């Protein structure tokens with residue numbers, strides 16, 4: 687029997703970070719949103735653990751013990767006291783090292799699929815708690831939707847969002863290491879977190895006010911991404927010139943997200959980017975509702991091999 691689940695890439699509509707703590711992590715307040723960039727994770731009983739990754743032509747995803755889906759499977763097996771005797775297949779849909787949480791989505795997918803296959807019966811909230819040591823973004827990747835992340839970004843509470851948000855996304859060939867981005871951020875001497883800095887964004891999301899949402903998009907890591915890849919400033923200006931309602935670097939970068947009025951407007955921004963030669967790829971994406979995320983992440987099909 688094979689169990690397949692879909693999990694999603696994300697952007698941070700708002701990301702604010704305080705200075706590094708004694709554990710080398712940064713206290714965050716971030717508003718996550720799942721986008722319809724899909725990772726499919728399939729698990730099948732096997733005599734020993736194996737991992738296959740499809741749709742990664744450049745071979746960027748590690749296949750060793752550092753793979754986040756492998757780590758997730760082994761962590762869950764250990765928690766329930768069994769062998770991780772499973773074959774995992776991942777079909778990538780999120781660009782690797784683009785600041786869009788693809789590896790975290792794979793870890794989340796492995797947890798959700800194995801929870802079904804091994805009939806563990808944990809609630810997604812319990813899986814999100816188990817997921818914390820795998821990475822700060824993994825608890826949100828388990829739950830999906832639109833949510834406020836605090837702590838390291840790993841304490842996640844859903845927030846209301848009234849309308850779908852259409853984005854144009856611009857990708858780059860080179861990646862930015864998340865740890866490297868936070869290290870460079872420290873050199874900017876960040877100040878302590880303001881505890882309600884995202885309240886205007888949350889109000890705009892609840893009201894479905896696209897103009898206000900666009901104006902409130904914010905990323906403290908953006909200056910760092912622009913230092914690493916100065917061309918991103920041009921990419922952002924191009925989207926603004928096309929009438930984007932707001933433009934940000936996604937997470938630790940280097941992907942850029944431009945909020946559009948609707949799907950057609952998002953496609954126009956992508957066309958302008960592709961014509962400019964400043965991006966390695968571009969596509970439109972829309973936010974995924976909590977219901978869609980929940981449905982996709984509970985075993986979508988169980989097929990008998």
Ligand SMILES: C[C@](O)(CO)[C@H](O)COP(=O)(O)OP(=O)(O)OC[C@H]1O[C@@H](n2ccc(N)nc2=O)[C@H](O)[C@@H]1O
Nearest residue numbers: 710711712714821822823824838839864865868937938
């Ligand atoms: C940039 C974001 O994607 C925004 O959601 C996340 O903050 C990063 O989440 P992630 O990739 O799951 O991060 P992890 O795998 O936990 O950590 C990678 C590295 O990022 C840095 N890190 C991450 C999260 C955080 N709150 N503070 C940090 O300083 C640490 O140096 C850590 O060694």
Ligand SMILES: Nc1ncnc2c1ncn2[C@@H]1O[C@H](COP(=O)(O)OP(=O)(O)OP(=O)(O)O)[C@@H](O)[C@H]1O
Nearest residue numbers: 753754782783784785786787788789792823864937
């Ligand atoms: N299953 C996986 N898929 C992709 N990358 C993985 C995976 N497991 C481990 N990695 C490693 O994690 C690194 C970051 O990959 P990922 O695509 O998750 O980046 P990201 O989207 O920038 O992450 P984030 O937004 O969470 O900071 C990759 O360079 C790769 O070495």
